[in-house]
Amino acid sequence: MNTFDFFLTHVRKRMPLLTVAEAEMMFASFREKRVKKRQLIVQPGFVARSRHLVVKGAFRAYVVDEKGEDRTIQLAIDDWWITDYNSYVFQAPATMFVVALEDSIILELGYEEEQSLKNSSRLVETFFRIKAERWAAFLQRRIIAGLTQSAEERYLDFLEKYPLLVQRMPQYVLASYLGMTTEFLSKIRHHKLKKKS
Amino acid sequence: MNTFDFFLTHVRKRMPLLTVAEAEMMFASFREKRVKKRQLIVQPGFVARSRHLVVKGAFRAYVVDEKGEDRTIQLAIDDWWITDYNSYVFQAPATMFVVALEDSIILELGYEEEQSLKNSSRLVETFFRIKAERWAAFLQRRIIAGLTQSAEERYLDFLEKYPLLVQRMPQYVLASYLGMTTEFLSKIRHHKLKKKS
DNA sequence: CGGATCGTTGATCAACTTCAACGGTCGTGG
DNA sequence: CCACGACCGTTGAAGTTGATCAACGATCCG
Numbered sequence: 001m002n003t004f005d006f007f008l009t010h011v012r013k014r015m016p017l018l019t020v021a022e023a024e025m026m027f028a029s030f031r032e033k034r035v036k037k038r039q040l041i042v043q044p045g046f047v048a049r050s051r052h053l054v055v056k057g058a059f060r061a062y063v064v065d066e067k068g069e070d071r072t073i074q075l076a077i078d079d080w081w082i083t084d085y086n087s088y089v090f091q092a093p094a095t096m097f098v099v100a101l102e103d104s105i106i107l108e109l110g111y112e113e114e115q116s117l118k119n120s121s122r123l124v125e126t127f128f129r130i131k132a133e134r135w136a137a138f139l140q141r142r143i144i145a146g147l148t149q150s151a152e153e154r155y156l157d158f159l160e161k162y163p164l165l166v167q168r169m170p171q172y173v174l175a176s177y178l179g180m181t182t183e184f185l186s187k188i189r190h191h192k193l194k195k196k197s
Numbered sequence: 198m199n200t201f202d203f204f205l206t207h208v209r210k211r212m213p214l215l216t217v218a219e220a221e222m223m224f225a226s227f228r229e230k231r232v233k234k235r236q237l238i239v240q241p242g243f244v245a246r247s248r249h250l251v252v253k254g255a256f257r258a259y260v261v262d263e264k265g266e267d268r269t270i271q272l273a274i275d276d277w278w279i280t281d282y283n284s285y286v287f288q289a290p291a292t293m294f295v296v297a298l299e300d301s302i303i304l305e306l307g308y309e310e311e312q313s314l315k316n317s318s319r320l321v322e323t324f325f326r327i328k329a330e331r332w333a334a335f336l337q338r339r340i341i342a343g344l345t346q347s348a349e350e351r352y353l354d355f356l357e358k359y360p361l362l363v364q365r366m367p368q369y370v371l372a373s374y375l376g377m378t379t380e381f382l383s384k385i386r387h388h389k390l391k392k393k394s
Numbered sequence: 395c396g397g398a399t400c401g402t403t404g405a406t407c408a409a410c411t412t413c414a415a416c417g418g419t420c421g422t423g424g
Numbered sequence: 425c426c427a428c429g430a431c432c433g434t435t436g437a438a439g440t441t442g443a444t445c446a447a448c449g450a451t452c453c454g
Binding site: 151180181 | 441442443444445
């Protein structure tokens with residue numbers, strides 16, 4: 001499957017009505033890029049000028065807090081988008097790192113290109129509106145999980161919903177995404193939680 | 198200020214280009230409602246058929262977990278929108294309660310009405326796209342706060358960013374929004390945290 | 395082959411919760 | 425208009441969850 005076919009399949013999942021011609025027009029605004037493991041595509045202090053659709057590979061967005069700990073804010077593998085969302089939407093300096101966890105292929109869409117696309121096609125505007133709505137819904141579910149579940153429950157739930165992600169992510173990434181330490185996640189996985197009495 | 202003027206000011210904040218005629222057309226799809234304190238506008242099991250713009254008053258969206266504890270997912274006072282976002286976007290059964298914390302006035306927008314509005318006006322589609330993007334950005338900042346800050350830091354930050362909200366919300370609402378118990382928030386507020394040695 | 399990276403395990407510790415008891419205030423029915 | 429319960433907040437003691445620290449083991453590349 002070539003990159004355009006991948007892209008067509010991707011957009012048709014959200015917008016079945018999109019014609020091939022429209023998909024081609026959109027596709028023309030993207031740049032295909034190869035990114036090596038450990039390479040950064042967004043860095044704190046610089047504006048995230050693009051959002052990135054992962055064709056193949058894996059990425060992680062994280063912030064580093066005062067204590068120097070990193071906290072994973074977002075993960076992406078094949079067919080997901082990633083960037084520093086705040087930075088991209090407001091075109092303000094980023095606070096996150098976005099780094100490749102594997103050698104990857106991405107489709108990069110610049111902010112200005114996205115604006116033009118939305119201006120030139122009503123359907124594209126709708127595409128990005130739906131994308132933003134679903135992203136918000138996803139984030140809200142994550143907030144609910146954080147407020148209502150224990151570390152173990154969050155892990156088990158995540159494992160059930162995103163088994164592919166769990167398989168591909170190193171454990172320290174997973175732990176920091178789920179809001180716990182690697183040590184604790186290791187204990188959860190090996191049923192080494194000390195139960196009382 | 199009458200309700201339409203309130204609405205016009207509200208939408209112009211996001212869309213300065215909106216003409217009065219367009220604002221009037223949008224406004225016609227909303228229903229003004231008065232809601233008494235403790236009245237529910239969304240309930241679990243029923244689809245959230247509307248989203249609500251708070252003209253005057255205060256609301257709280259919360260879920261009840263297995264242990265019977267309630268966790269506040271969203272707050273809204275004047276000029277904010279509220280509903281069960283997941284339920285509204287996917288038109289699926291709600292998991293949240295949305296309840297009035299004061300006697301309130303809201304502008305209610307039904308799902309179908311929103312779709313028609315977006316179809317009939319490009320600018321309205323853009324309005325809701327921007328709204329969704331900012332909502333997602335807001336939620337992501339909340340996730341970052343939850344992953345990187347202690348309970349005390351979350352409270353102090355929230356107090357700084359949303360002093361009006363803090364003033365108007367009862368403490369148990371605030372505590373459950375910030376992911377801690379009322380007791381603990383009370384101790385934070387009275388500097389009763391026991392420090393070691 | 396050798397360091398860097400990632401994961402494991404147990405002991406101790408800190409942040410926050412739970413529980414219990416109590417005090418104030420608000421609003422509603424008698 | 426008062427009284428009484430419901431609701432909300434406070435405080436301290438004890439309990440839990442998960443973090444921190446430290447040491448070690450495995451694996452993976454270069």
